[in-house]
Amino acid sequence: MTGRNDIPGLLRQLFGADAVIDAPDAMARYLCDWRGLYRGSAQAILRPATADAVAAAVRFCGDRSIGIVPQGGNTGLVGGATPAGDGSEIVLSLERLNRIRSVDPADFSLVAEAGCILAEVQSAAARANRLFPLSLGAEGTCQIGGNIATNAGGINVLRYGNTRDLVLGLEIVLADGTVWNDLRRVRKDNTGYAIRQLLIGSEGTLGIITAAALRLFPQPRQRIAALAAVDGIDQATALFSLVMEQIGEFVSSFEYMSGAAVEFAVEIVPGTRLPFDRPHGAYVLAELAAAFEEPPLAAAFERVLGDALEGNVIRDAVIPESEAKRSALWQLREAIVESQRVGGASIKHDVSVPVSAVPDFIRAAGDAIEAALPGTRILPFGHLGDGNIHYNLMRPPRISDDEFRGHGPSLTRIVHDIVASFGGSFSAEHGLGQLRRAEADRLKPPVERELMRRIKSAFDPGGILNRGKLV
Amino acid sequence: MTGRNDIPGLLRQLFGADAVIDAPDAMARYLCDWRGLYRGSAQAILRPATADAVAAAVRFCGDRSIGIVPQGGNTGLVGGATPAGDGSEIVLSLERLNRIRSVDPADFSLVAEAGCILAEVQSAAARANRLFPLSLGAEGTCQIGGNIATNAGGINVLRYGNTRDLVLGLEIVLADGTVWNDLRRVRKDNTGYAIRQLLIGSEGTLGIITAAALRLFPQPRQRIAALAAVDGIDQATALFSLVMEQIGEFVSSFEYMSGAAVEFAVEIVPGTRLPFDRPHGAYVLAELAAAFEEPPLAAAFERVLGDALEGNVIRDAVIPESEAKRSALWQLREAIVESQRVGGASIKHDVSVPVSAVPDFIRAAGDAIEAALPGTRILPFGHLGDGNIHYNLMRPPRISDDEFRGHGPSLTRIVHDIVASFGGSFSAEHGLGQLRRAEADRLKPPVERELMRRIKSAFDPGGILNRGKLV
Numbered sequence A, B: 001m002t003g004r005n006d007i008p009g010l011l012r013q014l015f016g017a018d019a020v021i022d023a024p025d026a027m028a029r030y031l032c033d034w035r036g037l038y039r040g041s042a043q044a045i046l047r048p049a050t051a052d053a054v055a056a057a058v059r060f061c062g063d064r065s066i067g068i069v070p071q072g073g074n075t076g077l078v079g080g081a082t083p084a085g086d087g088s089e090i091v092l093s094l095e096r097l098n099r100i101r102s103v104d105p106a107d108f109s110l111v112a113e114a115g116c117i118l119a120e121v122q123s124a125a126a127r128a129n130r131l132f133p134l135s136l137g138a139e140g141t142c143q144i145g146g147n148i149a150t151n152a153g154g155i156n157v158l159r160y161g162n163t164r165d166l167v168l169g170l171e172i173v174l175a176d177g178t179v180w181n182d183l184r185r186v187r188k189d190n191t192g193y194a195i196r197q198l199l200i201g202s203e204g205t206l207g208i209i210t211a212a213a214l215r216l217f218p219q220p221r222q223r224i225a226a227l228a229a230v231d232g233i234d235q236a237t238a239l240f241s242l243v244m245e246q247i248g249e250f251v252s253s254f255e256y257m258s259g260a261a262v263e264f265a266v267e268i269v270p271g272t273r274l275p276f277d278r279p280h281g282a283y284v285l286a287e288l289a290a291a292f293e294e295p296p297l298a299a300a301f302e303r304v305l306g307d308a309l310e311g312n313v314i315r316d317a318v319i320p321e322s323e324a325k326r327s328a329l330w331q332l333r334e335a336i337v338e339s340q341r342v343g344g345a346s347i348k349h350d351v352s353v354p355v356s357a358v359p360d361f362i363r364a365a366g367d368a369i370e371a372a373l374p375g376t377r378i379l380p381f382g383h384l385g386d387g388n389i390h391y392n393l394m395r396p397p398r399i400s401d402d403e404f405r406g407h408g409p410s411l412t413r414i415v416h417d418i419v420a421s422f423g424g425s426f427s428a429e430h431g432l433g434q435l436r437r438a439e440a441d442r443l444k445p446p447v448e449r450e451l452m453r454r455i456k457s458a459f460d461p462g463g464i465l466n467r468g469k470l471v
Helices: A005-017 A022-031 A051-064 A118-125 A142-147 A195-199 A233-250 A259-266 A297-310 A323-342 A355-372 A400-406 A406-419 A435-444 A445-461 B009-017 B024-031 B051-064 B119-129 B143-147 B193-198 B233-250 B259-269 B296-309 B323-342 B355-372 B399-408 B407-422 B438-441 B444-458
Strands: A045-047 A070-073 A090-093 A102-105 A108-114 A167-173 A179-182 A210-213 A222-229 A249-257 A283-292 A317-320 A350-352 A382-385 A389-390 B044-046 B068-073 B090-093 B099-104 B107-115 B167-174 B179-182 B207-215 B222-230 B251-258 B282-290 B315-319 B350-352 B381-383 B389-390
Touching: A005 A045, A005 A051, A022 A045, A022 A090, A051 A070, A051 A090, A051 A167, A051 A179, A051 A210, A070 A210, A102 A118, A108 A118, A108 A142, A118 A142, A142 A210, A167 A195, A179 B389, A179 B444, A195 B193, A195 B444, A222 A233, A222 A297, A222 A323, A233 A249, A233 A283, A233 A297, A233 A355, A233 B233, A249 A259, A249 A323, A259 A283, A259 A323, A283 A297, A283 A323, A297 A317, A317 A389, A350 A406, A355 A389, A355 A406, A400 A406, A406 B282, A435 B024, A445 B179, A445 B193, A445 B444, B009 B044, B009 B051, B024 B044, B024 B389, B051 B068, B051 B090, B051 B167, B051 B179, B068 B143, B068 B207, B099 B119, B099 B315, B107 B119, B107 B143, B119 B143, B143 B207, B167 B193, B222 B233, B222 B296, B222 B323, B233 B282, B233 B296, B233 B355, B251 B323, B259 B282, B259 B323, B282 B296, B282 B323, B296 B315, B350 B407, B355 B389, B355 B407, B399 B407, B407 B438
Parallel strands: A045 A090, A070 A090, B044 B090, B068 B090
Antiparallel strands: A102 A108, A108 A210, A167 A179, A167 A210, A222 A283, A222 A317, A249 A283, A249 A382, A350 A389, A382 A389, B099 B107, B107 B207, B167 B179, B167 B207, B222 B282, B222 B315, B251 B282, B251 B381, B350 B389, B381 B389
């Protein structure tokens, strides 16, 4: 028997026992983010298995003014999928909506449900000799619905775009419990407002994505990477123009790693080493891919890097000959992330500016941080080809992690203000969630925040979807 | 002296004589569309020269509840820039906002005002050794602001995307007369709702675009086209997969021309000829481009077409060796458009379906049209790589143009219903404007139309922007 306020009991009656989790132990992993920075509580975790069940859940919550927190793989970095602390909300996990509904190689598209793990979407495409290019560190855990709701970026944006550019259609449950089937698979459709675009990146505040039609691409038959050593960020940026002008159609990644970030990774992560005989100011990891098998890309890449060496744009370069060696270069890139995760307190910024402004941004931010807290380790790296820098800071040797964390808000304000002065974004990939909402109020034009509030009201007048996030 | 209701006089006082046109002769070209299908009237044509002046004009009209019709190059096909017939509105032409504000080759971006002619934007990019890839028939007349407001397509969508994909930032005058400077030049920005995306393709109903930051690409150093003869649409679609799988990164256009459309062009447009010794069921015009100079693309293209010939996917092919011959192939494509313009009454449909569904769509629509009005000349052609077919019809020999036009609404309904059954779009490139608004009410889900109305109210509560268009 269930009482009027026994929400988990009512949910069990309506959705089945499999769909409801309310035992504290089992709920725990849905109630905090993977980094352990945000913790919330909830009346229950609800795991519907169909879009209709999601719609019923939304109506159930709407009738009772219960807040809903949509959750995918829970790998976000801004607390966007963590419920509030008051225990009033329901976490709606999409994990059971996990079917690939169809794959259409001739149309270069597939339809996947929101709870499909990103790596499974990649595999389904690969089995049909197609590429789904979205790729990021969490791909073994994150879900495609969450990728879309947060407009995920990753390492292939330069060539294939953000998640936004990979979505052809959506199936969405709206705040009134309507299922809107907008699962189109057309490349061109000018029949009204781009509402789909508004939902992409809306972090679960305007509707709940239950499935998506996704774009596929020809599967590369060859892939080649190079690590180039340069004096600094100016040369890295110059190399970008050179590579794009000569062999731009093949470039899928163009990653910048500051010398300091690499040094720190070598220091902290066992087995990390650089394939050069001396350290350099900065490094670029670029990857090319092509649909054709012949001629090999290596020759063209070597020619461009040879020109760059002669022109003093780069100091050294390696093009690994084996797949194992190519993947070792990416391990170096991953070691940077790892070193900043385990190497002590880290104050992270995920910013973007115009590509041409990256050198000036890095100089201006470096000067300002050094002035504010001398000795801070400045360890920038990121997707230079997108102008997207992970501008991360670690403590000066003389102070403790805790003391350093105390400087976080003021250091972040310094970095974001400089980003704003270059017309940049203070959250290039990661979104607003809980972490950056106040920063949006501070840095976005009031007119834009006002339009966001009006849009939120138009889509969710009762305010039940992901309260306290984004707007 | 100007009276209270002398709107042109008041506008002259506020904006200067250069900014106001109210002589009937001079107004005429702003009051009807270029095809002469829509005619309206207006109190005046206002031509502000700055974003602030546009904002002042919007406030002026808002205070008086005067409707505003934003107008670019006036090359649209759906009456979206033509005022109503009652003479109550003001046409706001962006033609004097025509400066390229900046070009940044290292960032692969430029900033152009809304009234810049598309061809001028292309030239500004080319002078900086960069490509602005948007390209369409009207490029010598249409304006970039109009391209953005209608999310224009064109011949390079397959490789570079729709206009939506080429816009980094916008400067917009909102319905309350605020200038919203969102002229960012960043590739990645996840700091809230994608309002910019909503404005792109909103046909002047949500705000007035006054400037845009646009993406540029490496300038191709070689370009090569091929014309392939195939038995029909099935083979054309099979060739698309083959080409994409082998040399997909180079393909900028993949155009389908039905044998009937080509035959009609040869019949109507003097000097049009096919480079084959016999007619075929259909033709594909594909174009490749690459940033690198060497090796030439011809060898790879020949290899793929050779495979297609051996596999009976194509019957014949030519790869022109000179630029003149390449451009002759495009003249053939243009002759199709021309023949349908001058060859008599034509009922046009700009539709899209998934690429893999194009053959079935063409068969189903052909059967239904033949059943409804036997002998109708069915002359489809279009951007097969985007699933976008211009499914155009001309009269059977036995009836008059006027009689044929009378069948227009019922034939269009047949075509659009079949498009809908394939999950397609009844306006792939051209938008809704006045022409397709009722069709949107008929074919879009009610929930989507309702969301559009709510969005319109959120952005333009007074309803002054482009009344009676889109929503």
